[in-house]
Amino acid sequence: MNPRFAITMLAGLLALGACGPETENAPAPFAMTEDAMGRYCGMNVIEHPGPKGQIILARYDEPIWFSSVRDTIAFTLLPEEPKDIRAIYVSDMARAASWEDPGGDNWVDARRAFFVVGSDRIGGMGTVEAVPFSDERKAADFARDHGGEVVRFDEVPRDYILEPQAAGDEVSTIAGGDGN
Template identity: 60%
Template sequence: MKSLFWAALSGAVLLAGCQDRDAANAPPPPPVELTASAVGHYCGMRVVEHSGPKGQIILASRKEPVWFSSARDAFSFTMLPEEAKDIRAIYVSDMAKAPSWDKPGTANWVDAKQASYVIASRARGGMGADEAVPFSDPEAAKRFAAENGGRVVGFGEMPRDYILSASAEPPAADDHPQAGHPAGHDAGAAKKGHHH
Protein backbone atom coordinates (compact mmCIF):
# COMPACT_ATOMS: atom_id res chain seq x y z
CA MET A 1 0.00 0.00 0.00
CA LYS A 2 2.86 2.34 0.89
CA SER A 3 4.52 1.85 -2.49
CA LEU A 4 1.21 2.54 -4.26
CA PHE A 5 0.91 5.82 -2.35
CA TRP A 6 4.46 6.87 -3.31
CA ALA A 7 3.90 5.87 -6.93
CA ALA A 8 0.71 7.96 -7.06
CA LEU A 9 2.44 10.91 -5.38
CA SER A 10 5.44 10.84 -7.71
CA GLY A 11 3.08 10.53 -10.70
CA ALA A 12 1.21 13.61 -9.51
CA VAL A 13 4.48 15.50 -9.06
CA LEU A 14 5.65 14.53 -12.56
CA LEU A 15 2.28 15.52 -14.03
CA ALA A 16 2.39 18.89 -12.25
CA GLY A 17 5.89 19.45 -13.62
CA CYS A 18 4.66 18.74 -17.14
CA GLN A 19 1.74 21.10 -16.70
CA ASP A 20 4.06 23.88 -15.49
CA ARG A 21 6.26 23.34 -18.53
CA ASP A 22 3.21 23.33 -20.82
CA ALA A 23 2.05 26.65 -19.32
CA ALA A 24 5.50 28.14 -19.86
CA ASN A 25 5.51 27.00 -23.49
CA ALA A 26 1.88 27.95 -24.17
CA PRO A 27 1.34 30.92 -26.47
CA PRO A 28 0.72 34.18 -24.61
CA PRO A 29 -2.91 35.13 -24.02
CA PRO A 30 -4.27 37.65 -26.53
CA PRO A 31 -4.67 41.34 -25.63
CA VAL A 32 -7.92 42.53 -24.08
CA GLU A 33 -9.84 45.38 -25.68
CA LEU A 34 -9.63 48.57 -23.64
CA THR A 35 -12.96 49.54 -22.08
CA ALA A 36 -14.14 52.69 -20.33
CA SER A 37 -13.97 50.87 -16.97
CA ALA A 38 -10.21 50.10 -17.16
CA VAL A 39 -8.30 51.89 -14.38
CA GLY A 40 -4.59 52.72 -14.53
CA HIS A 41 -2.44 50.72 -12.10
CA TYR A 42 -0.37 53.72 -10.98
CA CYS A 43 -2.66 56.72 -11.48
CA GLY A 44 -5.93 55.08 -10.30
CA MET A 45 -7.83 56.92 -13.05
CA ARG A 46 -9.73 55.68 -16.08
CA VAL A 47 -7.21 54.82 -18.79
CA VAL A 48 -9.37 56.12 -21.66
CA GLU A 49 -9.26 59.64 -20.18
CA HIS A 50 -5.57 59.96 -21.11
CA SER A 51 -4.02 60.69 -24.49
CA GLY A 52 -1.08 58.78 -25.95
CA PRO A 53 -0.23 55.08 -25.96
CA LYS A 54 -1.51 52.71 -23.28
CA GLY A 55 -0.31 49.40 -21.88
CA GLN A 56 -1.71 46.20 -20.47
CA ILE A 57 0.06 43.35 -18.71
CA ILE A 58 -1.57 39.96 -18.36
CA LEU A 59 -0.51 38.06 -15.25
CA ALA A 60 -0.92 34.36 -14.55
CA SER A 61 -2.35 35.24 -11.11
CA ARG A 62 -5.09 37.63 -12.33
CA LYS A 63 -8.10 37.22 -14.56
CA GLU A 64 -8.16 40.87 -15.69
CA PRO A 65 -5.16 42.66 -17.21
CA VAL A 66 -3.20 45.27 -15.27
CA TRP A 67 -3.89 48.54 -17.16
CA PHE A 68 -1.53 51.48 -17.66
CA SER A 69 -2.27 55.03 -18.82
CA SER A 70 1.04 55.07 -20.71
CA ALA A 71 3.36 52.57 -22.37
CA ARG A 72 6.14 53.85 -20.12
CA ASP A 73 4.15 52.82 -17.03
CA ALA A 74 3.90 49.27 -18.41
CA PHE A 75 7.71 49.21 -18.67
CA SER A 76 7.95 50.50 -15.08
CA PHE A 77 5.86 47.56 -13.87
CA THR A 78 8.33 45.11 -15.43
CA MET A 79 11.34 46.85 -13.83
CA LEU A 80 10.15 47.55 -10.30
CA PRO A 81 11.07 44.75 -7.86
CA GLU A 82 7.85 45.07 -5.84
CA GLU A 83 5.56 44.31 -8.81
CA ALA A 84 4.29 40.85 -9.76
CA LYS A 85 6.66 38.75 -11.88
CA ASP A 86 4.17 36.16 -13.23
CA ILE A 87 3.84 38.10 -16.49
CA ARG A 88 2.22 36.11 -19.32
CA ALA A 89 2.04 38.93 -21.88
CA ILE A 90 2.74 42.66 -22.28
CA TYR A 91 0.85 44.70 -24.87
CA VAL A 92 1.14 48.37 -25.79
CA SER A 93 -0.85 50.61 -28.13
CA ASP A 94 0.37 50.36 -31.71
CA MET A 95 0.68 54.04 -32.59
CA ALA A 96 1.27 53.12 -36.26
CA LYS A 97 -2.43 52.10 -36.27
CA ALA A 98 -3.75 54.71 -33.83
CA PRO A 99 -6.59 56.97 -35.02
CA SER A 100 -4.87 59.93 -33.30
CA TRP A 101 -2.69 60.80 -30.31
CA ASP A 102 -5.75 61.79 -28.27
CA LYS A 103 -7.64 58.61 -29.23
CA PRO A 104 -4.91 55.95 -29.52
CA GLY A 105 -7.43 53.12 -30.03
CA THR A 106 -8.85 50.32 -27.91
CA ALA A 107 -7.96 47.22 -29.96
CA ASN A 108 -4.73 48.11 -31.83
CA TRP A 109 -2.31 46.32 -29.49
CA VAL A 110 1.19 45.08 -30.30
CA ASP A 111 3.31 42.64 -28.31
CA ALA A 112 5.58 44.96 -26.33
CA LYS A 113 8.61 42.76 -26.97
CA GLN A 114 8.10 43.04 -30.75
CA ALA A 115 7.53 46.82 -30.88
CA SER A 116 9.94 49.64 -31.74
CA TYR A 117 9.83 52.61 -29.35
CA VAL A 118 10.56 56.30 -29.82
CA ILE A 119 12.03 57.72 -26.61
CA ALA A 120 13.06 61.27 -25.69
CA SER A 121 10.67 62.82 -28.23
CA ARG A 122 8.48 65.89 -27.71
CA ALA A 123 5.43 63.62 -27.27
CA ARG A 124 4.13 63.31 -23.72
CA GLY A 125 2.26 60.32 -22.33
CA GLY A 126 -1.05 60.10 -20.54
CA MET A 127 0.15 61.73 -17.33
CA GLY A 128 2.25 64.43 -19.01
CA ALA A 129 5.53 62.52 -18.59
CA ASP A 130 8.13 61.42 -21.09
CA GLU A 131 6.78 58.53 -23.14
CA ALA A 132 8.07 55.43 -24.88
CA VAL A 133 5.96 55.65 -28.06
CA PRO A 134 5.39 52.12 -29.46
CA PHE A 135 5.08 51.11 -33.11
CA SER A 136 4.65 47.69 -34.74
CA ASP A 137 6.37 49.08 -37.84
CA PRO A 138 10.01 50.17 -37.31
CA GLU A 139 9.74 52.52 -40.31
CA ALA A 140 6.77 54.31 -38.72
CA ALA A 141 8.84 54.70 -35.54
CA LYS A 142 11.70 56.24 -37.55
CA ARG A 143 9.31 58.69 -39.24
CA PHE A 144 7.81 59.68 -35.87
CA ALA A 145 11.31 60.27 -34.43
CA ALA A 146 12.30 62.34 -37.48
CA GLU A 147 9.21 64.54 -37.03
CA ASN A 148 9.08 64.72 -33.23
CA GLY A 149 12.66 64.23 -32.06
CA GLY A 150 13.94 61.31 -30.06
CA ARG A 151 15.47 57.99 -31.03
CA VAL A 152 14.23 54.47 -31.76
CA VAL A 153 14.99 51.55 -29.42
CA GLY A 154 13.74 47.99 -29.08
CA PHE A 155 12.17 46.44 -25.98
CA GLY A 156 15.46 44.98 -24.75
CA GLU A 157 17.33 48.25 -25.35
CA MET A 158 14.98 50.42 -23.28
CA PRO A 159 17.12 52.46 -20.87
CA ARG A 160 16.09 51.71 -17.29
CA ASP A 161 16.88 55.28 -16.18
CA TYR A 162 14.60 56.69 -18.91
CA ILE A 163 11.68 54.60 -17.65
CA LEU A 164 12.24 55.04 -13.92
CA SER A 165 13.31 58.72 -13.87
CA ALA A 166 10.90 61.22 -12.37
CA SER A 167 10.80 63.27 -15.58
CA ALA A 168 7.24 64.52 -15.57
CA GLU A 169 7.90 68.20 -16.13
CA PRO A 170 5.40 69.43 -18.71
CA PRO A 171 7.03 71.16 -21.68
CA ALA A 172 5.96 74.55 -22.97
CA ALA A 173 2.34 74.56 -24.16
CA ASP A 174 3.36 75.22 -27.79
CA ASP A 175 5.84 72.30 -27.90
CA HIS A 176 3.59 69.76 -29.66
CA PRO A 177 4.63 66.94 -31.98
CA GLN A 178 4.31 68.12 -35.56
CA ALA A 179 1.68 67.08 -38.07
CA GLY A 180 2.56 64.20 -40.37
CA HIS A 181 2.20 61.39 -37.84
CA PRO A 182 2.86 57.96 -39.41
CA ALA A 183 0.09 56.63 -41.63
CA GLY A 184 -1.35 60.14 -41.89
CA HIS A 185 -2.46 60.32 -38.26
CA ASP A 186 -2.75 63.68 -36.55
CA ALA A 187 0.32 63.87 -34.33
CA GLY A 188 -0.24 67.62 -34.12
CA ALA A 189 -3.05 66.79 -31.72
CA ALA A 190 -0.56 65.34 -29.24
CA LYS A 191 -1.22 66.84 -25.88
CA LYS A 192 1.72 67.97 -23.84
CA GLY A 193 1.68 68.67 -20.14
CA HIS A 194 -1.69 66.92 -19.80
CA HIS A 195 -2.05 66.42 -16.02
CA HIS A 196 -4.83 64.90 -13.98
Protein backbone atom coordinates (compact mmCIF):
# COMPACT_ATOMS: atom_id res chain seq x y z
CA MET A 1 0.00 0.00 0.00
CA ASN A 2 1.21 3.48 -0.85
CA PRO A 3 2.30 5.24 2.41
CA ARG A 4 0.87 8.59 1.26
CA PHE A 5 -2.52 6.96 0.61
CA ALA A 6 -2.46 5.25 4.02
CA ILE A 7 -1.66 8.52 5.80
CA THR A 8 -4.42 10.33 3.92
CA MET A 9 -6.94 7.61 4.81
CA LEU A 10 -5.88 7.66 8.47
CA ALA A 11 -6.20 11.45 8.64
CA GLY A 12 -9.67 11.24 7.09
CA LEU A 13 -10.81 8.59 9.55
CA LEU A 14 -9.47 10.60 12.48
CA ALA A 15 -11.33 13.69 11.26
CA LEU A 16 -14.57 11.73 10.96
CA GLY A 17 -14.04 10.22 14.38
CA ALA A 18 -13.58 13.67 15.89
CA CYS A 19 -17.01 14.71 14.59
CA GLY A 20 -18.93 11.62 15.67
CA PRO A 21 -18.95 11.62 19.48
CA GLU A 22 -20.46 15.10 19.84
CA THR A 23 -23.46 14.10 17.75
CA GLU A 24 -23.69 10.63 19.28
CA ASN A 25 -23.53 11.96 22.85
CA ALA A 26 -25.99 14.81 22.38
CA PRO A 27 -29.06 14.35 24.57
CA ALA A 28 -32.43 14.04 22.87
CA PRO A 29 -34.65 17.13 22.78
CA PHE A 30 -37.30 17.55 25.45
CA ALA A 31 -40.99 17.85 24.59
CA MET A 32 -42.30 21.35 25.19
CA THR A 33 -44.96 21.43 27.90
CA GLU A 34 -46.96 24.10 29.69
CA ASP A 35 -44.20 24.19 32.32
CA ALA A 36 -41.61 25.55 29.85
CA MET A 37 -40.69 29.12 30.84
CA GLY A 38 -38.61 31.42 28.64
CA ARG A 39 -35.07 32.18 29.82
CA TYR A 40 -35.17 35.90 29.09
CA CYS A 41 -38.88 36.78 29.30
CA GLY A 42 -39.90 34.52 32.20
CA MET A 43 -43.15 33.79 30.37
CA ASN A 44 -44.77 30.52 29.34
CA VAL A 45 -43.11 29.56 26.04
CA ILE A 46 -46.09 27.65 24.67
CA GLU A 47 -48.27 30.79 24.70
CA HIS A 48 -46.19 32.57 22.04
CA PRO A 49 -46.51 32.07 18.28
CA GLY A 50 -43.60 31.13 16.05
CA PRO A 51 -40.64 28.81 16.48
CA LYS A 52 -39.06 28.15 19.87
CA GLY A 53 -35.75 26.87 21.14
CA GLN A 54 -34.16 24.81 23.87
CA ILE A 55 -30.56 24.49 24.97
CA ILE A 56 -29.30 21.61 27.05
CA LEU A 57 -26.26 22.33 29.20
CA ALA A 58 -23.91 19.74 30.68
CA ARG A 59 -24.64 21.00 34.20
CA TYR A 60 -28.46 20.62 34.10
CA ASP A 61 -30.89 17.76 33.60
CA GLU A 62 -33.56 20.02 32.10
CA PRO A 63 -33.36 22.32 29.06
CA ILE A 64 -33.27 26.08 29.09
CA TRP A 65 -36.32 27.23 27.10
CA PHE A 66 -36.60 30.20 24.74
CA SER A 67 -39.72 31.91 23.39
CA SER A 68 -37.99 32.53 20.07
CA VAL A 69 -35.18 31.14 17.98
CA ARG A 70 -33.61 34.59 18.03
CA ASP A 71 -33.27 34.35 21.82
CA THR A 72 -31.92 30.80 21.50
CA ILE A 73 -29.14 31.90 19.16
CA ALA A 74 -28.46 35.01 21.27
CA PHE A 75 -27.76 32.76 24.27
CA THR A 76 -24.94 31.09 22.30
CA LEU A 77 -23.42 34.46 21.37
CA LEU A 78 -23.55 36.28 24.71
CA PRO A 79 -20.25 36.05 26.61
CA GLU A 80 -21.94 35.98 30.02
CA GLU A 81 -23.99 32.86 29.25
CA PRO A 82 -22.66 29.34 30.03
CA LYS A 83 -20.70 27.63 27.27
CA ASP A 84 -21.07 24.00 28.35
CA ILE A 85 -23.72 23.48 25.68
CA ARG A 86 -24.48 19.84 24.91
CA ALA A 87 -27.29 20.44 22.42
CA ILE A 88 -29.26 23.24 20.77
CA TYR A 89 -32.68 22.42 19.37
CA VAL A 90 -35.11 24.69 17.53
CA SER A 91 -38.65 24.15 16.26
CA ASP A 92 -38.66 22.47 12.86
CA MET A 93 -41.04 24.68 10.93
CA ALA A 94 -40.95 22.17 8.05
CA ARG A 95 -43.05 19.94 10.32
CA ALA A 96 -45.03 22.64 12.15
CA ALA A 97 -48.82 22.72 12.00
CA SER A 98 -48.78 26.52 11.65
CA TRP A 99 -46.95 29.65 12.78
CA GLU A 100 -49.31 29.89 15.76
CA ASP A 101 -48.75 26.22 16.64
CA PRO A 102 -45.13 25.34 15.85
CA GLY A 103 -45.42 22.04 17.76
CA GLY A 104 -44.01 20.76 21.00
CA ASP A 105 -41.96 17.81 19.81
CA ASN A 106 -40.79 18.57 16.28
CA TRP A 107 -37.23 19.68 17.03
CA VAL A 108 -34.21 19.93 14.78
CA ASP A 109 -30.57 20.25 15.83
CA ALA A 110 -29.87 23.96 15.31
CA ARG A 111 -26.41 23.28 13.91
CA ARG A 112 -27.96 21.18 11.14
CA ALA A 113 -30.94 23.43 10.42
CA PHE A 114 -31.52 25.89 7.60
CA PHE A 115 -32.62 29.34 8.81
CA VAL A 116 -34.55 32.01 6.95
CA VAL A 117 -33.41 35.45 8.11
CA GLY A 118 -34.98 38.72 6.99
CA SER A 119 -38.50 37.37 6.41
CA ASP A 120 -41.71 39.24 7.14
CA ARG A 121 -42.59 36.87 10.01
CA ILE A 122 -42.32 38.15 13.56
CA GLY A 123 -41.13 35.90 16.38
CA GLY A 124 -42.86 35.13 19.65
CA MET A 125 -41.38 38.15 21.39
CA GLY A 126 -42.40 40.63 18.68
CA THR A 127 -39.02 40.94 16.96
CA VAL A 128 -37.35 39.59 13.84
CA GLU A 129 -36.98 35.83 13.77
CA ALA A 130 -34.53 33.31 12.37
CA VAL A 131 -37.01 30.72 11.09
CA PRO A 132 -35.58 27.16 11.27
CA PHE A 133 -36.21 24.22 8.94
CA SER A 134 -34.81 20.71 8.71
CA ASP A 135 -35.44 20.73 4.95
CA GLU A 136 -33.54 23.21 2.76
CA ARG A 137 -36.21 23.15 0.05
CA LYS A 138 -38.95 24.06 2.55
CA ALA A 139 -36.74 26.87 3.86
CA ALA A 140 -36.30 28.17 0.30
CA ASP A 141 -40.07 27.98 -0.29
CA PHE A 142 -40.67 29.93 2.92
CA ALA A 143 -38.11 32.58 1.87
CA ARG A 144 -39.79 32.88 -1.54
CA ASP A 145 -43.21 33.40 0.11
CA HIS A 146 -42.13 35.59 3.05
CA GLY A 147 -38.86 37.19 1.94
CA GLY A 148 -35.44 36.68 3.45
CA GLU A 149 -32.54 34.39 2.69
CA VAL A 150 -31.58 30.88 3.71
CA VAL A 151 -28.45 30.49 5.86
CA ARG A 152 -26.92 27.88 8.15
CA PHE A 153 -26.51 28.27 11.93
CA ASP A 154 -22.97 29.69 11.74
CA GLU A 155 -24.05 32.12 9.00
CA VAL A 156 -26.89 33.80 10.91
CA PRO A 157 -25.66 37.41 11.18
CA ARG A 158 -24.66 38.33 14.72
CA ASP A 159 -26.21 41.80 14.43
CA TYR A 160 -29.50 40.28 13.19
CA ILE A 161 -29.68 38.43 16.51
CA LEU A 162 -28.16 40.93 18.95
CA GLU A 163 -29.10 44.37 17.61
CA PRO A 164 -32.00 45.98 19.48
CA GLN A 165 -35.12 46.67 17.45
CA ALA A 166 -35.76 50.41 17.19
CA ALA A 167 -39.28 51.81 16.98
CA GLY A 168 -40.13 52.84 13.45
CA ASP A 169 -38.11 50.10 11.79
CA GLU A 170 -39.58 47.60 9.35
CA VAL A 171 -40.41 45.11 12.11
CA SER A 172 -42.43 47.65 14.09
CA THR A 173 -44.45 48.42 10.98
CA ILE A 174 -45.00 44.76 10.11
CA ALA A 175 -46.03 43.98 13.69
CA GLY A 176 -48.82 46.53 13.41
CA GLY A 177 -47.07 49.52 14.97
CA ASP A 178 -47.39 52.96 13.47
CA GLY A 179 -43.63 53.45 13.44
CA ASN A 180 -43.67 56.15 16.13
